[in-house]
Structures are given as C-alpha cells and as structure tokens.
Amino acid sequence: MKVCIYGAGAIGGWMGSSLARAGCQVSVVARGATLAAVQQHGLRLTRDTTTTTHLVDCSSAPADLGVQDIVVLSVKAPSLPEVARRIGPLIGPDTVVISAMNGVPWWFFHGFGGALEGRQLQAVDPGGALGKAMPAQHLIGCVVHASCSSTAPGWVRHHFGNKLIVGEPSGGQTARVQRTAALLQQAGFEVEVSPRIQHDIWFKLWGNMTVNPISALTGATTDLIMADDLVRGFITQIMLEAKAIGSHIGIAIDQQPEDRHAVTRKLGAFKTSMLQDVEAGKPVELDALLTVVKEIGGLAGVPTPCTDALLGLSRLQCRQRGLY
Numbered sequence: 001m002k003v004c005i006y007g008a009g010a011i012g013g014w015m016g017s018s019l020a021r022a023g024c025q026v027s028v029v030a031r032g033a034t035l036a037a038v039q040q041h042g043l044r045l046t047r048d049t050t051t052t053t054h055l056v057d058c059s060s061a062p063a064d065l066g067v068q069d070i071v072v073l074s075v076k077a078p079s080l081p082e083v084a085r086r087i088g089p090l091i092g093p094d095t096v097v098i099s100a101m102n103g104v105p106w107w108f109f110h111g112f113g114g115a116l117e118g119r120q121l122q123a124v125d126p127g128g129a130l131g132k133a134m135p136a137q138h139l140i141g142c143v144v145h146a147s148c149s150s151t152a153p154g155w156v157r158h159h160f161g162n163k164l165i166v167g168e169p170s171g172g173q174t175a176r177v178q179r180t181a182a183l184l185q186q187a188g189f190e191v192e193v194s195p196r197i198q199h200d201i202w203f204k205l206w207g208n209m210t211v212n213p214i215s216a217l218t219g220a221t222t223d224l225i226m227a228d229d230l231v232r233g234f235i236t237q238i239m240l241e242a243k244a245i246g247s248h249i250g251i252a253i254d255q256q257p258e259d260r261h262a263v264t265r266k267l268g269a270f271k272t273s274m275l276q277d278v279e280a281g282k283p284v285e286l287d288a289l290l291t292v293v294k295e296i297g298g299l300a301g302v303p304t305p306c307t308d309a310l311l312g313l314s315r316l317q318c319r320q321r322g323l324y
Contacts, residue, residue: 001025001183004035004068004090004223008034008058009041010148010273011100012074013156015119015187017045019072020054020322022187026058027065030154035060037154044155067092073134074100075303077124077285082134093132096180097134098166100142102273103205103288104296110136111170113249116299123292136169139178141197143204163190167197199251206242206253207260209289209307212274213314216284221264222270226261235261239304242293248300277323284323286314 003024005016012028020026028038035058042055068090070072077081081148091097099105106125109116118130146161164184168177173193181191194200214225214235225231239257246253277284290311297304318324 001069001276004065005072007075008038009158010150011144013043014148014158017043017054018187023257030058031060033153041154046157054085058195059262060268062086063089064189068095071095071097072100073097077103077288078283080130087133091138095138096176097138098140098142100144103285104292106130106171107136107139108198116249121292121295123287123295139169140166140177141169142166143200147187157268165192165194165200167194171196197206202246202251203253205241209293210238212272212289213310216278217314217317222267223263226265238310241304243304245300247296248302284318286324
C-alpha cells in the first residue's frame, strides 16, 4: 500500500512510523525543518525507551510523490487551505483520505444532520474550497485517542493511548472502511469502526473544545484548570450548550460534564496541544473547536452565550499574539 502522511507532526509521525513498520510504502509531505529532518534521518518514533527509524520518501511537493492508495491528513486546521491547493496530485479515483484531525471537519454534514445534511460550514470551509479539493467520496473520518508530542522535527514521542475510531461520513460498514481498519490494525493500532463517526467527533470535541482554549488563555495545565471551581463551572456551561446542539442534530451525549471532568482529572498535569502551539508561536485551531460550534448552534437554534464568551476571549488573545 502506498500511504502518504500529509503533516508529519506528532500524530502524523506516529501513524506514519507505525504504518511503515507494518510494511506500507510510506511517504511524507513536509516543509522547513521537518522536511530536512525526515530527508536526512527518516521518521523517528520513541515508545517507552525504544526509538525506531523508518526511511521514507519526503518532499514539499505532493506531485513528487504521485497518486496514493491512502493519504493520512494530519495537519492542524489552519493549514487546510494550503493543503486544498496542493493535495490534488496525491488523489486518484480510488484514493482514501483519512481525516485524522481535531475538531469539526468540513465534511461533517455529508450524509448526516437531518435538516442540516449537506450544509457547508463557513467556519471551517469558507467558500467550499476544501470540499472541492477533498470531496467526501474519498474521505474516511478518524478520531484519534492518543497522546504524542514532537521531540524534534520528524521525531515523535508516544506517551499513551493507541486507539483510532474510523468511519464513513455517510455511515455504514463499507468494504473500504473495513479494509482501512484492517490495515490500521495490522500497523498495531486499536481500531474501532463507527457507524456514525460524527458522534465520535462531537464527543471528543465535547472535552477538548473547552480545556484547549482555556489552557491557551491561562498557560495552565489540565490539573490546574480542573482544580478551579469557577473555571470548571464555566466549562460545564459550555459543555451543556454543546450537548444541547448535539441533541438537535442527532448525536445525543449520554454523559454529564462531570463525567468528562473525571476523565480529564486523570490526565494529571497535562499540557494541551493548543497550549503547546501558543508556546511555540504556531497558529491555533480555534475555528474547528469553537467558531464552528457557534455556527452549528445558530443553525440549530441553540443559544451559545458561554461558548461565545470563550471564543471571543481566545480569539482576541491569539490575534494579539499573531496566532489567529
């Protein structure tokens, strides 16, 4: 299988290394320091005390790598407009694009959403460029439950978690999603095929749409955020708004915010990906985590005052830092 990793950061590097170990012909689209590092050293992955290295083709130009069987899309959301302009040479008639990203994707309402089915989300795909470049018939959604960090360009450390949830945007147990799941299992991942991947996306969002931006605003790790009664109460109100939106669009959440708080507490002094981005001076993915929730809330007729407050504060801070 020819597999291209588009975005060899923490999650992309982890998935690419694992797929290379399973015998796939892995290539990487990268630029800057990551491009130089992967061309010189290959993809490096540290698990516990063991580091593996896999030499792969790496280029800043997708046309150099050619049509792929699978493209793993693992960039941060602010990079997607550039991806849309450049990804074409990787996609043939039967190419599968695995969307392994945080937040609500541009294809969220493809084959799903009741009255909102087919709706283009302006917060994540203004003008529809992503949908044109990466149409839903090529896509398989992927929700990542793992923690990885970049030790250096092209070098990833895996901390915990090994689960991937995959599913067709329109639902169903198709032959291609089963083949994709089997390949990922062969690469060593714990894989679940979801009959409604949008539910899994929304449930993960339900946890990180609050803690991520609050950590970016305050510089606090998750243990400190959860320990503050007022902040935790604010998070609870935002989660209740998102839960109400989910009920309106057909993805009810059967937990309460306190159930998710208990899970977050178990992470200990965990530094979120958005806080890491702010500290590194990288653009933040506010639109895929918060702006889009405000938009869907408006479409569903659900008020989102607390979500709006967090979005406004986070957006202002990131604009001041030149990160949004």
